[in-house]
Amino acid sequence: MRLATLRVDGATVAVRLDDDTAVEIDGVADVGALLQRPDWTDVAASASGRVHDAETLARAAWAPVIPQPGKIVCVGLNYRNHILEMGRELPEFPTLFAKYPEALIGPYDDLMLPSHAADAVDWEAELAVVVGRAVRNVDESEAAASIAGFSIMNDVTMRDYQYRTPEWFQGKTFEATAPFGPVLVTPDEFEPGGILSAEVDGEVVQKTPTDDLVFGPAALISYISQIFTLQPGDVIATGTPGGVGHARKPPRYLRPGSTLVTAVEGIGTLRNRVIASS
Template sequence: MKLATIRLGGTTTAVRVEGGTAIETGFADVGALLREGGLEAAAAADGARHELAGADLAPVVPGPGKIVCVGLNYRNHILEMGRELPEFPTLFAKYPEALIGPRDEIRLPPESDAVDWEGELAVVIGSRVRRASAEEARAAIAGYSVLNDVTMRDYQYRTAQWFQGKTWENSTPLGPVLVTPDELPADAQLVTSLDGEELQRTPVDDLVFGAVELVRYISTIVTLQPGDVIATGTPGGVGHARKPPRYLAPGQTLTTRVDGIGELVNAVAEEKVAGAA
């Protein structure tokens, strides 16, 4: 099953996606659906129908209670950054204000001139879980989506803590849909491209800590709730690690794809700030 959140005028609605059709489920967004109805309600829904091709897609979960991100979790990225494989996951957080839709603009803030791409597989939680066993963690995963952890590298490396480079407003596309675990191919590839040039390509099973391990670990620290999002980390090929480094620029188009889920296609533009030079 595939789920999405679409914008309708000044509101949003959660839809079940069947082919090119988006079927309303009666919930305000996918996060609300998971909290209030669950996947069973989504499967049974038979509301108003819309053409998916013309729909205005919001972040698949517009307002998650938590966005927990994992750094240095692909073997090839860890090696390109000159680090050793970690014993435990490296965690940081984003706020919901960072999220944008899968077709929205990525806005480059005037304060940063080192904005980088990081294509990622996202895990969306479907049920409340704390101190999960492997079986409980697997059952708590509602599905998967695509995220790009767009990062302001100059701010990230101002201190030893990464948070300040990772949660800028209007920076992080999430979508286009949530797919239930049965729809994610075992050999799915994550691919990031800039203006058609392929920059990242890695099997999602190259993760050091997989989805179930991450749910177990994070739920030991804090209760995970329906609609929470875990960004599982990026593979090798980021701009900051290139010689010379490469960063996003206005007028470019960033595409992030995971097999079985779909793709984010985001134009890159300058953020217009009143009074900025």
């Protein structure tokens, strides 16, 4: 099953995507709200609300697939090739940091670069995992069963802010910089292994199979659940592969006017224009 959140008539609504149509799930404001229901799969499968032609929807109609996650947990240094390009050793434990919902934008929204932090803005294409039920101190088998589905995020990073201190957080959650979507694909229709890629102005800058992770989705959920309870609708961005701009010689960064395209085989594509903001 494929789910999305649309902006319709000044509000948002969760939809189920059937081939080229989007069927509204009546009374459910977004996919995050849908996942709060224990019977969410049945509710989504039986939805029969207003139908939209998905092919002709305006790009602005597509919201972040989960607009307000309770938690966004990001994983650093989790693809082998990226770890090596950054000159680090493979980690024993996941490197974790947080992102706030204010950072999220829709899959086709403009990516905003504030003038005070626009000098070293980098791309980080990522597979996102969405939790479907509350989990605490679970093993990997239980963790795998808790996955609601998979989506795509680009963890756009202000490298100058990131490296002002040993803690990465301040470079990782700038407002309106992280495209997320376009859909959530349930595990019966998606398994990691397809290609994750990023393009900048038509040039492929990242391209790696999504199963090249040091810590896979179930391992991450199990580990994080030892620290706090993960709730339905929480999001884990699983890390980025090699090819980031900061590791290039010379470094390459996003600029106003750039177009950033992020894709995962079997899920879809994000396409975001980079614009300057005040």
